Amino acid sequence: MSLTRLCCKCSLHWYVQITVFFTVLKTGQDTFEFEDIPEQDTGASNPLDEFDPNEFEEELSPLGELHQGDNEEATNEETTGPGGAGETNDQGESGNSDERPLSPAVEEPPPPESTTNSRTHATASYTRQEVDAIHQATVVEDVRLAQQYIHLLKNARIDDARHHPLSATARDRLRNPPTSRVNLKEEQALRISLSFILGNPTDAQYARECRTIEKEIEGLKCLSKAQVEDELAKLTGVEAMRSDMCPGTCVAFTGPLDELEKCPKCGEERYEPRKSVKDALVPRRTFITMPLAFQIQALWRHVDSATRMRWRDTITEHIRNQLRDGDKSVLDQFDDITKGHDYLRAFDEGKIQSGDTVLMFSIDGAQLYACKQSDCWIYIWVLFDQSPDHRYKKQYVLPGAVIPGPNKPKNLDSFLFPGLFHLAAVQNEGLVIFDGLENRLRTTYLYLFVVVADGPGMAFITGLVGHHGKYGCRLYCGFPGRHPPQKPHYYPALKKPRGYDVDGCMHPSIHAEDLPRAGSGNYHDNLEHVAGASDLTSYRNLRLETGIVKPTIFLGLPRTLPIPKLFGSDIMHIAALNVGDLFIPLWRGKFTHHRTDDPDQWKWAVFADKELWDQHGDIVRLLATFLPGSFDRPPRDIAKKLNSGYKAWEWLLYLYGLGPALYFGILPDPYYTNFCRLVRGIRLLSQHSISAEQVQEARTQLNSFADEFEKIYVERLPERLHFVRPWLHAVTHLAREVVRKGPPLCASQWTMERTIGDLGREIRSHTHPYANLANRAVHRARVNAIKVLYPELDADNEDSQSNDKLPAASRDVGDGYIILARVERYLRPVVPLETRAISSALREHGFIVQGIPSLQRRARLRLPNGQIARSAWKEATMTKGVRQSRNVKIMMPHSTEPSYAEVRYYFIAKINDVTMGFAMVSLYGRPDVQLRDKSLNNIHACRYHGDTALRVINVKTIQSVVAMVPHKFPNHNEILHFAMEKPGLDVAVFGALEDLISSQSLHTDSN
Known part of the structure; x- marks a missing residue:
């Protein structure tokens, strides 16, 4: 041609x-009118027009200061007992009920357990009932215990051997890290053995690979797997901390509990019986924490990794230079936390500086086996210093701890304490690193920017009441809920029901647009009142009226965003799990209902027709072939697979990808339009880069969705208050979250979800899965460190790929x-x-x-x-x-x-x-x-x-x-x-x- x-x-x-x-x-998922609320003008100006980098406005018209959205794990029953006016059973949702005194004549049994396994991802968290039980059992002494943990953190030091159980060598390494690397070119056996171990082989696979290479290279003798694991620990400096715990996972014997010999919750003995007083005390059960600082030292040590760790500094300097030049357009697009007002304010005030290390803490529960109780808890650290295309990858996500099950912790603070004490000690003294880019020793300060969890986990780490408390907002915005007559659980209903007269719940109706800002609940004054309660009765009254159960352990850390702004929302649980757990039972006519509220009369219950529901599920299955492989797992037949556990990613593709098209012409108006408002808002906020105009559009759509939901579904009926799930309140905060902290994806639980899946797949001992999982987490921390210290060992290192390797x-x-x-x-x-x-x-x-x-x-x-x-x-x-x-x-x-x-x-x-x-x-x-x-x-x-x-x-x-x-x-x-x-x-x-x-x-x- x-x-x-x-x-x-x-x-x-x-x-x-x-x-x-x-x-x-x-080749490389009738009409209704509000009675007393005037219509609101939804027009909006650019939310950043008044932004000044040196003087932050408390209100950003029309968004105001951005607030964090809360998380929720909600599972709804599909049936109610005969004639029962049941409450929705939010299995997996946090919620201290803050119960009002009920007379025996009107007290009803708790709702039945859900017959639907709606826990749709690999994690398993606290149920609402478990959160209620723990919070109701909270006594004044537990508040004092929380204060003791906080006091210990505030005074944490690296050399505190009692609460910081590291070897002397490890402690010295925190102040005097290595300034050079072992030359692996001169250590052939070690280099080859390390390259084998990075592939995560079994013992048999490792031995086979060693025998093969030894035959090819004369005189070569590979290290045993145990030897190479020891060398891995020495080269990386990642030393694990082991702490005693209750055999039933009630508490960890840490901090103020470290001298106890019996569990204060269940009375179980801490140690194995001794045959002689001369025998050493052997704990019956332990758990492992991976200290954060050693992993961070490794990331700064190599020149390539140190360069990647400068990304946040480079971006911040660029933003501030533009703002100093009067160019505010740099903040027209939110693509990371560095564009959020919380970060820019902290930097402007000197709380975050160049060369510091900025962190995210993420925790969630995991169910290791679908067929049996096998819960455990895992937390991780994510470093915002690296660019978004690096920080969320497995190699750069830092394991924190594995808390074994199968029972759930009754005092989560005691399990978090070792890792947080280590962080606090390093924050108090500074962490000495060898900066491979500057080729010198220097000190970096660790700043905790955001803490995220699912709804139940968030209730424990924040010290706030659960979602069914009167003040259940995770952002502590101060908006009170309403509870149905003679029922204990509160729901964040915006509109006061008709014919409703319940003490403490008669506050006027409000539009979602007018909800209070995050932090409007006067957290610190309220906490002071709760902590000062003299007896159990006054404590419970204060807990009800403040929404605070106890001070959060994170108050003990010296370098964080202010409480409660430290706590973030999680768009994964809200959008991918909670939405389906509400709408699918509603549309199928299976949602828990009052005995006088006949689902056959629900105009929205279109999928109550089983034949239509089955056809819908079959269509979903057939459409999987049209979804690219890069979309990951496609949604399965929801009619058949819902009860066996629909995964979070399946929900996301089903609801926000297929939903608008498949529901068109089936779900009647105004319910279809209402759902589309939600989809539009979530789609916009699920982007990695969101414009200011899109933030405003998302806020308008989500606020309209929340208002309209109550109008068309609840219809101001007291018996439908339980339709107003906590996530409906949470979505009204999500858009402001973008202005404060950047796109919700930057601090979501998707990274945690993937980590749980990755570690779970590596379990090889099903007899001792928790111990094996902990060992895999330690191994992961060391492998990640060795890969950044010696990138030449990592055959999958994308940064070392060049075009001539294509x-x-x-x-x-x-x-x-x-x-x-x-x-x-x-x-x-x-x-x-x-x-x-x-x-x-x-x-x-x-x-x-x-x-x-x-x-x-x-x-x-x-x-x-x-x-x-x-x-x-x-x-x-x-x-x-x-x-x-x-x-x-x-x-x-x-x-x-x-x-x-x-x-x-x-x-x-x-x-x-x-x-x-x-x-x-x-x-x-x-x-x-x-x-x-x-x-x-x-x-x-x-x-x-x-x-x-x-x-x-x-x-x-x-x-x-x-x-x-x-x-x-x-x-x-x-x-x-x-x-x-x-x-x-x-x-x-x-x-x-x-x-x-x-x-x-x-x-x-x-x-």
Whole structure:
């Protein structure tokens, strides 16, 4: 094929040739009126217009100061006892009921346990009943105990051997870290043994690999697995701390409990019986904590890792320079915590400085086996000093501790104490590191920026009442709940029910827009009152009226955001778990209800029809093939798999990806519109980068959703107060959370979820799973450290990958785009429709095509975001059941809105010695306006035009791999394909799309 370049000044013809390279490639979820509330103006200005980096405003019009949203683990029963006016059983949800005194005549038994296993992810937390029981058992002495833990943390020192059980060598290492590394090139046996151990082999696999290499290298003698583990500990300096605990997991014998010989909760003996008084005391059970500081020292020691640890400093300097120059546009886009007001204020006040280490603490429960009680607790640390594309990867997530089960801790503070004492000691004295970038010893200070957990866990670490307390907001906004008559549990209902007269719950109705700001509950004064309670009665009264159970142990840490701003929300549990646990039982008519509230009369209970529900589940199953593999696990048949545990990621793809389209025409208005408000808000807030305008839109949609939910579902009926789940309050805080702390994904539990899954898969001893899990966590901490100290050992180290390590036939076409194999063996003439597409595209570059082009097709493209976009040519040769990955979102030059296309194949053109990548695509039509508007911009359903819409595009216009799911919408005569993006990737926002995109034209990249 030849191309002729047109020259307007002469008749010279320049010829270029399309060249193709061979490549081999690997492939990398009636109407209702408010009675007494005037309508609110939802118009809004830019929330950052008044931002001053040196003087933060307490109110940011119209968002105000951003507040954190709370978490919730809610599981609803699907049935009620005969004639029972049951409360919803939020299995897995925290909630101290703050019970009002009830007479025996009206006291009812607790609601039945849920028959639905709605715990939809790998974690297992406290149930609502367990939280209630522990909080109701709290006495004044427990408040004193919490104060003792806090006092010990405030005075923590590295040399305190009693509470900081490290070896003398380890303690010295905190002040005098190594300034050099062992030269592994001179230690062949150690180097080879370490490289084997990084692959996480079994004992047999390790021995087999050693025997094989020893046969190949004469004189080589590999270290035993035990020896290499010892060397791993020495090289990294990661030493574990072991602490005694109650055999029943009630408490850990730490801090003020460290001298007890019996559990103060259950009376179990701490030590094994001794045959002689001369015998050493042997604890019956222990748990392991991985000290944070040694892992941080390793991250600063190598020049490459130290450079990565400077990312936060670099970004912060850039932001502050722009703000000093009066350019506030830098804060128009929230893409990390560094754009949040909490971080910028802390930096401005000198609480965070350059060279410091900024942390996130994340804790959650894990159920190791689905078929038996096997709970345990794990916490981790995430470092905000590294860029988002590094910090959440397994290699850079730092294990904190494993708290074994199967019972749940009754005093979580006692288990957190060893790790927090270590942190407090290092915060008080500073951590000496060897900075590999500056090649010198210096001191870094550790700053705890955010603490996250699921709802039940958050109730314990914050020291606040659970979700069913009167003041149950995790952000401590001070908004009181309401409880049904003669029922103890409070619910965060905005609207006062009709005919409702309950003491302490008669506060006026309010719009979600007018909810108080985070921290409006006057936390510190209220805590002082609770801590000063003289007897149990006054304590319980104060607990009810303040929402505080005890002081949080995190008050003992010297370098954190102020309490309660330290505690963050968790969009994972709210969006992925709690939403489905409410709506699916409601729509199926299975939600707990009062005996006078007949579900057969619920207008929204469309899936009460079992046949329709089963058909819906089957559709969900069948659509899995249209979801790309990069979307991870697709949602299963929800009608069949709901009771066996729907996973968090499945919920996310089902509700926010498939939901708007599959519910269209089935869920009646206004319930469909209400759901779409939620979807729109969550989609916007689930992005890695969120504009200020999107923050405001999300806030408007979520506030409207919360108001409207009570209007159309609760209808101001006292017997439906329990419909108002705590997460409905939490979502009203999420948008403000963005302004304060950056995108919710930055501090979500997805990282914790993945860590639990990774460690759980490494368990090899099912006889002693908890001990094995703890050992795997210690091993993980050491392996992570050795990988950053010796990156040459890590064969999977992406940072050391270079283009010359790519498969021979792959071609890097720049900016993170790599065209991969497979490749046709021979040049192939293109068909006429393809010829026209190629001619049109290359004409944009100043070339005309002479004759029939011939080229070699290529199969796949790796995008800068890591996704692999395949092609129709590739997928046509794949086996049955392939998940389509050939549809992409593209951003054409000069366009402000994205469009969608099916990739037929890729090819490479070398034009004037510049290698460029192109894709032959079939453009989808513009989204259906009616569906887009009806779904509040959630459904982008397009017509597929096939060969009539062939275009050639530069591969750099491809933004992401998307699903284009075929669906027959009600009242539409043809099948449309609706776009579905992987959660976490930017949402395609369409405005007046019909005026901006023409399916009959193509613009190509001019580069």
